[in-house]
Amino acid sequence: MTPELITKIIRGRVADGTYGRGTVLPAEKRLAAEFGVSHWGLRQALQPLKDTGILHAICGMGNLVLDPSATYSAAREAREITKIIRERLADDTYAVGTWLPGTRVLAAEFDVSQATVQAALRPLKQEKLLAALDAQGTYVIDPHHRCAPPPAAPSHHAAIGKVIRERLRSGVYPPDSPLPTYAELESEFGAGHSTISSALQLLREEGLVSRRQRNKRIYATVSASDPDG
Template identity: 55%
Template sequence: MTPELITKIIRKRLADGTYGPGTQLPAERDLSVEFGVPKWVVSRALRPLKDIGDLHSSVGRGTRVPDPQSLVPLPGIREIEQTLRSRIGDGTYAAGTWLPSAATLAAEFGVVLSTIHGALAPLKGEKLLASLGTLGTYVVDPQQPGVPPPDRASRTVAYVGKVLRERLSDGTYPPGSPLPTNAELSAEFDVASNTISRAISPLRAEGLVFSRLRRVYAARPITEPPGLASNATRVLDGDLKGGLDHA
């Protein structure tokens, strides 16, 4: 099942009240089981609904349907800066540890990446935070201000490239299908966007992926995992039939 078909089904459920205002959607892993697809397909399907405000995600609360009666303004750069400053002060983000990625913070606060970068800038200027190439941003330890935290495998270009190569090989990304966007992969691996770009570059050079209209697609002809097509048809038919019965 394609992300576009899942988006269509979720949009229909929003319209008919299956997912009403203020309610929480099933977890992405549960939706992936329902639709018989990998979790990244569900993430991509939900993205356009989040972009137009039909859904909202936050760390620790999952994905919810906004309730117009209880909407509050999104935080600005100054408010996010103060929240991060408070977390550093109270030890939520301990000295000498990695900060969540900008993509993760953007999802938590419901803002675009540029807002997060703006909030981080003064904290870096005060030497409370520091960034290290593609590895990310960390909380500076006053006792060892020049020493970053130990590296994590999930933050390396080599690790991300290895995982993407495995997914191309085992059919997680079927031939001709678009890979998740850089932003989606950044959030999944908790890395900067340029780490994703560097991981994809050798795959493109080897002909395993190709780019078109600013998207990256799987190129190697791999057999699609069995069972997905029949499951997709069953779920879609059930939802659309239900919609016709209630029309």
């Protein structure tokens, strides 16, 4: 039995209450025997359920079933993010041979958990559109040609700057409006003050934001609405 089919069966048992909210799944050894797969094969089947929040592994206890009503929302969010990233790959927003923004940055952009982002990226990796490099991140590849990893992953502040730049140019932060405070940006991106400051400094050098001394806030400039600015 394939891991995909096992995933579907277990998801169905959660949905129909066979494995109810707050209960622990049977031991992995027992489930592996039931489905006729190895322990590794079973873990492959359980991973998508963990990524989308259906299951949560607790050391010494097993795999706990969380709120089923919330899990389908996470699964839908993951599918939608997959669709958006696929579109960005197609139009070269994320070009072959470049690094994808980190999962933390993407999670902040889409307002989801990092686990949901990881679930969204998995099918694109399976399709050989993305490849992961341990400790560095995920980069874009061509499924028909071998592609070497980019020289280095972007720094965290550069990735944050890219997200804010896109918001400025799309009008999320309209010209002459204040950006979120440093504290709000630190909380959103899970970054320290110096990282946020470095990200905003990049945008100031590009003329996309400016600092107003009277209230110490960062504002979008008029030129930020110009896609060629």
